[in-house]
Amino acid sequence: MSETFNVINELMVDIYNDILKIEENAFKDSRFNDVSITEVHTIEAIGMYEPKSMGEIAKALKITVGTLTVAINNLVKKGYVERYRSDNDRRVVKIGLTKKGRLLFRVHLSFHRAMINKCVEGLTGEQEEILTQSLKRVSSFLKEHYHLLEL
Template structure:
């Protein structure tokens, strides 16, 4: 039992580190080598469809709006997203992805999907189901011990 726990822990730590490195590396090698992981995640948070407000994005990323403002400035300059003031409430700024932003989104999404595919490889449907349930439980458990912003 103790042994298995240690293995799971070191798996988690290794996976955590590797994902970081690989995500970084993949971006640097790819077609969009002028953006960082952090920036990809900002693009991810804006989302493929329609637009999001600054507040929504900042909340999703769990960063302050000040941080987000500068991040969005740079991503606009690089051609990945655009800003527009809401017509109904001029305080609100809507951010949406450009063509280039959407392409970057899709490529990053593929990276993630390939990762999941690798996990599922050789799993029977039952195993798949069990894994999913396990992850749901783990996720819920983590949410229980800590809820962001609280």
């Protein structure tokens, strides 16, 4: 195998594992020590501003509505999310973040911003575009070859 292959493979595995571990530890040692990284990603999928339906959130997370219901119930108990009835159709339940949930969202977003800023620091516009296209190709490969589009 080529040296480039070995370096890229090692970097991708290390980056993936490091991000998971850093996110996990960051919340464990903070005022948000009652949430898992999976719950943080659920909060991220809900978003800051407009409440979303369970179907919209489940689709974004690529999970079933049933699986999401368990997560939402836990996040409601912990005070991070609220259920709202739609103004247009009272049968429709929307999920939105509480003040505590929005704060957690911002903390998580801040970590991602710092990571991305460091990643592109010093790159030219052309280099940023090459990096973006490379990451898009990796993402497409994973979705196409591991059927992530079907979830």
